[in-house]
Amino acid sequence: MAIGELSGYQMGQATRDAFGEALADLGDEFPNVVTVDGDVGNSTRTEPFAEKYPERGFNVGIAESNMVSVAGGLAGTGKIPVVASFACFLLNNAFDQIRMSVAFPEQNVKLVGSHAGISIGEDGPSQMGIEDVSLACSLPNVSVMVPADGVSAKKATRAMVGHQGPTYLRLGRPKVPALYDESVHFQIGKAITLKDGSDATIIANGIMVSIAADAAKMLEDEGVNTRVIDMHTVKPVDRAAVVAAAKETGCIIVAEEHLHHGGLGAAVAQVVSEEHPVPMGYVNVGDCYAESGDPMGLLEKYGLTAENIVSTVKAVKSR
Amino acid sequence: MALEAIKLSEEEMLAKAKDLRKNIIKMTTEAGSGHPTSSLSAVEIVTGLYFGGHLRLDPENPADPDRDRFILSKGHAVPVLYAAMAERGFFPVEETMSLRKLGSPFEGHPNLKRMPGIEASTGSLGQGLSIGVGQALGLRLDGKDSNVYVMIGDGEMGEGQVWEAIAAAAKYKLGNLVAIIDQNGYQQTGATKDVLDLTPFADKIAPFGWHTQTINGNDLGEALGALEKADAVTDQPSLIVSQTQKGFGILPVLETTGDLNYHGKPLSSELAEKALAHLG
Numbered sequence: 271m272a273i274g275e276l277s278g279y280q281m282g283q284a285t286r287d288a289f290g291e292a293l294a295d296l297g298d299e300f301p302n303v304v305t306v307d308g309d310v311g312n313s314t315r316t317e318p319f320a321e322k323y324p325e326r327g328f329n330v331g332i333a334e335s336n337m338v339s340v341a342g343g344l345a346g347t348g349k350i351p352v353v354a355s356f357a358c359f360l361l362n363n364a365f366d367q368i369r370m371s372v373a374f375p376e377q378n379v380k381l382v383g384s385h386a387g388i389s390i391g392e393d394g395p396s397q398m399g400i401e402d403v404s405l406a407c408s409l410p411n412v413s414v415m416v417p418a419d420g421v422s423a424k425k426a427t428r429a430m431v432g433h434q435g436p437t438y439l440r441l442g443r444p445k446v447p448a449l450y451d452e453s454v455h456f457q458i459g460k461a462i463t464l465k466d467g468s469d470a471t472i473i474a475n476g477i478m479v480s481i482a483a484d485a486a487k488m489l490e491d492e493g494v495n496t497r498v499i500d501m502h503t504v505k506p507v508d509r510a511a512v513v514a515a516a517k518e519t520g521c522i523i524v525a526e527e528h529l530h531h532g533g534l535g536a537a538v539a540q541v542v543s544e545e546h547p548v549p550m551g552y553v554n555v556g557d558c559y560a561e562s563g564d565p566m567g568l569l570e571k572y573g574l575t576a577e578n579i580v581s582t583v584k585a586v587k588s589r
Numbered sequence: 590m591a592l593e594a595i596k597l598s599e600e601e602m603l604a605k606a607k608d609l610r611k612n613i614i615k616m617t618t619e620a621g622s623g624h625p626t627s628s629l630s631a632v633e634i635v636t637g638l639y640f641g642g643h644l645r646l647d648p649e650n651p652a653d654p655d656r657d658r659f660i661l662s663k664g665h666a667v668p669v670l671y672a673a674m675a676e677r678g679f680f681p682v683e684e685t686m687s688l689r690k691l692g693s694p695f696e697g698h699p700n701l702k703r704m705p706g707i708e709a710s711t712g713s714l715g716q717g718l719s720i721g722v723g724q725a726l727g728l729r730l731d732g733k734d735s736n737v738y739v740m741i742g743d744g745e746m747g748e749g750q751v752w753e754a755i756a757a758a759a760k761y762k763l764g765n766l767v768a769i770i771d772q773n774g775y776q777q778t779g780a781t782k783d784v785l786d787l788t789p790f791a792d793k794i795a796p797f798g799w800h801t802q803t804i805n806g807n808d809l810g811e812a813l814g815a816l817e818k819a820d821a822v823t824d825q826p827s828l829i830v831s832q833t834q835k836g837f838g839i840l841p842v843l844e845t846t847g848d849l850n851y852h853g854k855p856l857s858s859e860l861a862e863k864a865l866a867h868l869g
Binding site for chain 2: 304306325326328330331333335336338339340341342343344345346347348349351366367369370371374375376
């Protein structure tokens with residue numbers, strides 16, 4: 271069964287595809303938007319924009335450090351640079367450039383990391399961005415977004431371009447279920463409650479939102495009324511949504527396609543510990559590098575499944 | 590006030606260079622830390638940029654979008670930048686005496702968030718030329734005739750990113766970009782030729798597609814001539830290899846310490862007095 275199918279969702283666009291379409295669509299409305307690429311624009315999907323606006327697309331070659339600082343310089347002349355690469359190459363290779371040329375001077379640069387998580391599949395662990403959210407969240411001034419589906423990725427793209435200040439947008443490679451229609455309200459820092467519930471809360475982002483929805487459906491059948499929150503913005507995290515979940519449902523499970531350390535789980539746990547301590551559990555990649563394989567097989571092997579979320583919810587509830 | 594490039598006579602510029610040197614020594618000695626010698630080597634080029642008719646600036650409106658830009662990639666030499674900006678009217682010279690003190694915007698390395706007129710926050714070496722490439726691309730996209738000048742240290746050339754930026758600037762034929770390597774011959778632990786020798790810079794960088802010049806950068810006349818020529822190049826990026834001496838202007842005083850590198854430390858009050866007296 272495909273992910274999201276149990277909870278009734280149809281397969282939709284990959285978030286990188288949605289981003290690419292949205293970016294090309296807003297070029298006229300935002301004449302200052304430019305793209306800066308490290309020769310992977312056909313993978314990150316900045317290519318449609320660069321083809322539509324050739325004078326505004328800069329492919330600086332396989333040189334991520336330069337790529338990010340060039341974006342910082344472009345922002346210094348009032349441009350809105352969208353700088354895109356694989357999440358791992360952008361955050362890991364050019365981290366100091368993101369720090370010094372973007373975050374510290376608060377340049378209006380839009381960092382976009384595609385191929386995040388282990389669901390990129392066959393290319394293997396060297397290409398998997400699984401530290402990126404932690405790295406991005408560690409930087410002052412940077413907002414961090416991880417949309418769950420095509421519609422929200424499009425809205426996140428628009429929100430990112432309209433936002434003044436550095437942002438990081440995390441995108442996935444595979445197609446994911448379509449969770450929302452155009453009416454969904456997307457605001458940076460404001461979580462979306464996908465499903466209400468009173469017995470437990472699953473907070474997820476990215477591909478894990480639809481898997482969390484499946485888990486909630488399975489729990490429903492066992493009489494556990496589970497809230498599912500799409501925490502598409504990791505920083506600033508929606509504190510009110512976290513506190514309400516803690517108070518109203520008594521426990522929180524965080525599911526993300528990222529390492530255990532420093533991601534959404536850490537962000538939520540900080541709020542819970544500061545505001546309203548409740549038992550918590552985590553479903554994530556853990557503390558390891560994954561391997562090559564088919565995307566869905568990888569999610570299963572590394573525990574990013576509805577079944578694992580269900581058992582984690584039960585374990586946390588029984589504490 | 591409007592955008593203006595100030596052009597002093599060569600005699601006036603020599604006097605200005607001396608003022609910059611004195612202020613560099615005074616502010617770093619007052620701070621009790623900093624990089625006076627790395628700043629002193631760059632004085633003639635910086636004087637030429639600010640007072641030789643190159644940087645079109647408006648201290649009353651430092652963010653004027655049509656301004657020229659100077660990025661000090663070797664951010665540790667920021668005393669020379671503060672000294673020049675003070676003389677150019679961005680702030681009173683006395684304020685630079687708060688260098689490196691808590692609460693002062695005169696930080697140990699350039700921080701654009703705290704000081705209008707600073708074009709890039711630097712201090713992690715290797716990024717300034719890339720930022721300059723981005724600014725040059727942005728200015729050209731807007732049809733502006735503004736120039737971007739970036740000063741890099743010769744030790745900083747060890748950073749691979751600088752070479753990425755060299756290649757990118759050539760790809761986009763950035764005729765509005767001028768890079769200056771302040772080749773003062775020393776870096777933190779010793780002579781640059783012993784640590785990581787990447788000379789001759791001009792011979793290596795010209796084949797990328799750059800216009801290059803190599804000059805005695807502590808000769809004001811040569812510095813001015815090189816900047817003129819670099820400005821005249823409009824179909825490719827331009828490099829000035831500015832061969833200088835670290836601590837130029839007070840070398841006899843530094844010689845008495847037995848440390849010709851004299852890296853990253855201020856002069857004692859006693860040495861500062863001698864240096865100021867030597868400058869006259």
